[in-house]
Amino acid sequence: MVFNASRLINKTVLITGASAGIGAATAILFAKAGSNVIIVARRAEALKSVKEAAEAAHRESGVQGGGKIAAVQLDVSDKAQIANLLDKIPADLRNIDILVNNAGFVRGVERVGSISESDIESMFATNVFGLISMTQLLVKDMKARNSGHIINLGSVAGREPYVGGSIYCATKHAVRAFTGSLMRELVDTKIRVTEIQPGMVETEFSVVRFRGDKSAADKVYEGLTPLSAEDIAEEIAWAASRPPHVNLAEVFVLPTNQASPTISYRGGKM
Ligand SMILES: NC(=O)c1ccc[n+]([C@@H]2O[C@H](COP(=O)([O-])OP(=O)(O)OC[C@H]3O[C@@H](n4cnc5c(N)ncnc54)[C@H](OP(=O)(O)O)[C@@H]3O)[C@@H](O)[C@H]2O)c1
Numbered sequence: 001m002v003f004n005a006s007r008l009i010n011k012t013v014l015i016t017g018a019s020a021g022i023g024a025a026t027a028i029l030f031a032k033a034g035s036n037v038i039i040v041a042r043r044a045e046a047l048k049s050v051k052e053a054a055e056a057a058h059r060e061s062g063v064q065g066g067g068k069i070a071a072v073q074l075d076v077s078d079k080a081q082i083a084n085l086l087d088k089i090p091a092d093l094r095n096i097d098i099l100v101n102n103a104g105f106v107r108g109v110e111r112v113g114s115i116s117e118s119d120i121e122s123m124f125a126t127n128v129f130g131l132i133s134m135t136q137l138l139v140k141d142m143k144a145r146n147s148g149h150i151i152n153l154g155s156v157a158g159r160e161p162y163v164g165g166s167i168y169c170a171t172k173h174a175v176r177a178f179t180g181s182l183m184r185e186l187v188d189t190k191i192r193v194t195e196i197q198p199g200m201v202e203t204e205f206s207v208v209r210f211r212g213d214k215s216a217a218d219k220v221y222e223g224l225t226p227l228s229a230e231d232i233a234e235e236i237a238w239a240a241s242r243p244p245h246v247n248l249a250e251v252f253v254l255p256t257n258q259a260s261p262t263i264s265y266r267g268g269k270m
Pocket residue numbers: 016017018019020021022023040041042043044046074075076077102103104105106126130153154155156197198199200201202203204205206208229
């Protein structure tokens with residue numbers, strides 16, 4: 001490992017949206033580094049595969065400590081399910097040191113006026129209300145223990161809006177504002193708050209955006225090398241493994257050939 005990951009040994013990390021993409025890669029990396037990991041998402045079968053991969057990564061790393069992996073099937077947009085979450089976590093993993101609020105998605109590229117109510121509501125319910133509910137639940141314990149780290153997945157879309165992304169951009173701007181307020185509220189504690197703001201990452205994200213149309217999704221990344229889920233997992237683990245007095249407030253990370261949501265270089269003339 002390229003950073004001081006020993007600070008992650010025996011930490012307990014809860015990651016939402018860990019059945020695929022960035023969340024899955026993050027779960028596997030923390031397991032490898034000797035953390036205990038609780039993975040949360042809606043798809044039970046996919047969670048099972050990630051759990052097995054994380055257990056194998058921990059075994060193969062040879063790191064002593066940690067390596068307990070628990071999977072919890074949960075929809076973060078369902079407040080009742082979040083209210084019961086702690087009961088579903090094994091008792092020895094309930095003191096969560098690091099919360100990675102990663103579950104999120106975008107659906108569609110429709111412009112304002114043509115966006116379905118259900119897309120608007122479901123994006124806000126997961127990306128914003130789910131993230132807030134998870135934070136509300138776990139920050140109480142963190143405050144009581146005066147320790148912890150909340151890492152939220154923002155986006156380049158939370159820094160700069162673009163055409164065809166109004167709702168997703170609004171959700172990620174909301175995440176940025178919420179994260180900023182949270183960090184300010186917790187300034188007199190030892191709790192750290194980080195927002196990771198990726199540009200293009202090739203995961204299931206664009207397939208979900210284009211409602212399963214893989215060729216439309218592939219076009220998003222044509223002609224440049226996008227970030228991988230593993231690249232973002234490294235940023236998350238890096239933020240979490242800094243010394244306790246160091247808080248990486250924001251990590252804005254782009255592929256080298258992307259400069260903004262709409263400016264990228266894909267070969268040919270600039
Ligand atoms: N990929 C990018 O280009 C990019 C760029 C910037 C930011 N991000 C952000 O990074 C995060 C992860 O995205 P990704 O690229 O890894 O996408 P992904 O491959 O589509 O993974 C999304 C994950 O979120 C889970 N999820 C979605 N809705 C959920 C819900 N209601 N409750 C629980 N889990 C839910 C999905 O699992 P289930 O379907 O099993 O629930 C899946 O595990 C998102 O917040 C996204 O906005 C992505």
